[in-house]
Amino acid sequence: MNFYSLNKQAPQVSFKDAVIQGIAPDKGLYFPECISPLPPSFFEKIQELSNQEIAFNAIHQFVSDDIPNEKLRGILTNVLDFDFPVVEIEENVATLELFHGPTMAFKDVGARFMANCLGYFSGGEMKEVTVLVATSGDTGGAVANGFLGVKGVNVVILYPSGKVSDIQERQLTTLDQNITALEVDGTFDDCQKMVKTAFLDEELLHNMQLTSANSINVARWLPQLFYFLFAYKQAASFGKEIVFSVPSGNFGNICAGMVAQKLGMPVKHFIAATNSNDTVPEFMKTGKYLPKPSTATISNAMDVGDPSNFIRIRHLCNDDFENLKQKLFSFTFSDAETKEAMKSIYKNSNYIADPHGAVGYLGLKKYQEAHSDTYGIFLETAHPVKFLDVVEKTIKEKLPIPPQIQKVMKREKKSISIATYSNLKDFLLKN
Numbered sequence: 001m002n003f004y005s006l007n008k009q010a011p012q013v014s015f016k017d018a019v020i021q022g023i024a025p026d027k028g029l030y031f032p033e034c035i036s037p038l039p040p041s042f043f044e045k046i047q048e049l050s051n052q053e054i055a056f057n058a059i060h061q062f063v064s065d066d067i068p069n070e071k072l073r074g075i076l077t078n079v080l081d082f083d084f085p086v087v088e089i090e091e092n093v094a095t096l097e098l099f100h101g102p103t104m105a106f107k108d109v110g111a112r113f114m115a116n117c118l119g120y121f122s123g124g125e126m127k128e129v130t131v132l133v134a135t136s137g138d139t140g141g142a143v144a145n146g147f148l149g150v151k152g153v154n155v156v157i158l159y160p161s162g163k164v165s166d167i168q169e170r171q172l173t174t175l176d177q178n179i180t181a182l183e184v185d186g187t188f189d190d191c192q193k194m195v196k197t198a199f200l201d202e203e204l205l206h207n208m209q210l211t212s213a214n215s216i217n218v219a220r221w222l223p224q225l226f227y228f229l230f231a232y233k234q235a236a237s238f239g240k241e242i243v244f245s246v247p248s249g250n251f252g253n254i255c256a257g258m259v260a261q262k263l264g265m266p267v268k269h270f271i272a273a274t275n276s277n278d279t280v281p282e283f284m285k286t287g288k289y290l291p292k293p294s295t296a297t298i299s300n301a302m303d304v305g306d307p308s309n310f311i312r313i314r315h316l317c318n319d320d321f322e323n324l325k326q327k328l329f330s331f332t333f334s335d336a337e338t339k340e341a342m343k344s345i346y347k348n349s350n351y352i353a354d355p356h357g358a359v360g361y362l363g364l365k366k367y368q369e370a371h372s373d374t375y376g377i378f379l380e381t382a383h384p385v386k387f388l389d390v391v392e393k394t395i396k397e398k399l400p401i402p403p404q405i406q407k408v409m410k411r412e413k414k415s416i417s418i419a420t421y422s423n424l425k426d427f428l429l430k431n
């Protein structure tokens with residue numbers, strides 16, 4: 001299968017080249033040339049399939065021959081070696097827990113899949129690749145963990161100094177080997193700007209093969225569609241129309257869900273729940289897309305003012321606003337509302353939600369006010385201990401620290417401080 005650039009000014013490329021390049025030469029996002037629905041029998045019999053088989057059926061058409069089938073199955077077995085349970089917390093309200101992976105963030109699946117693909121491609125004649133990624137917290141840890149020790153791939157992670165949690169910082173600064181953490185004196189937006197500048201820097205591009213491990217990369221973005229299929233597998237027999245509420249920042253996860261719908265998965269609606277960074281909820285009201293600088297919230301992995309994947313969602317709906325409105329609802333919530341939700345979920349259901357999951361819960365509840373006859377699933381995108389301070393303060397309980405987190409807390413932090421783009425460029429050219 002080929003992928004084209006949404007800016008339409010670059011040649012089509014294979015899956016392999018789309019993964020290695022990250023973004024097209026015209027700076028557009030890559031998009032699959034077609035999305036062929038799976039046969040209805042796949043969805044009718046989904047409960048009989050293992051997660052690996054479901055994933056293989058769903059992703060195979062996009063990867064096509066760039067990775068042989070047996071190899072692809074092996075990669076999926078590696079990547080999907082943990083559970084994705086749907087946990088009911090109220091009548092017709094369930095959460096899909098996506099935090100059982102090695103860094104306890106939902107980004108583990110995409111990061112590991114991409115790392116395995118690049119690792120496979122580097123076994124060929126591919127020259128060394130540098131993966132450059134900006135993180136507001138969770139991406140960095142998942143990418144660092146997923147790419148650790150992958151031959152032919154160096155990973156450089158930029159994160160805003162003092163603006164990620166202690167656990168998140170340890171997850172991305174303590175691994176060594178082919179992983180380097182650059183601690184940026186600035187905000188997440190500054191980190192992202194530096195990464196974007198690097199991708200436009202002819203001198204750098206001439207000297208090295210740079211790629212991105214943010215959800216603009218198709219190998220990070222597309223495997224997220226598995227989650228929705230795994231949830232559907234568990235909830236299809238409940239006899240109600242299913243809706244998904246997705247706590248959204250760059251809108252890669254929800255966009256992947258909409259690809260699963262294109263593959264034929266029955267879903268009534270998607271709900272994009274955001275924190276106070278409300279560019280998309282505003283767009284859904286007015287039809288005007290007005291990006292703005294991000295504001296800091298307690299659900300910081302969603303502090304995005306100009307979501308990079310929203311263009312893919314619009315494209316999926318043929319850039320037709322009316323069509324989009326049939327599929328997608330979007331609501332915004334303040335930090336105060338998010339904390340109230342965390343408290344009430346804990347009090348009423350004895351369930352501890354992290355701030356991102358709580359935003360998803362709020363989106364679902366708001367939607368169900370007008371659609372009470374649905375079965376709602378909100379995505380829990382991070383384990384609550386990843387946001388320990390705010391969770392403990394809000395629900396007034398101490399959380400036990402899971403073993404995979406205890407392990408990193410003992411390791412020593414290593415980072416290189418930078419402040420400007422030229423610091424980043426010097427680092428990249430020297431290493």
Ligand SMILES: *Cc1c(COP(=O)(O)O)cnc(C)c1O
Pocket residue numbers: 105106107138139215247248249250251252253254301302356381382
């Ligand atoms: C990245 C992230 C999100 C947002 O996902 P997008 O695909 O960027 O919309 C939500 N929650 C957590 C915990 C995340 O790390």
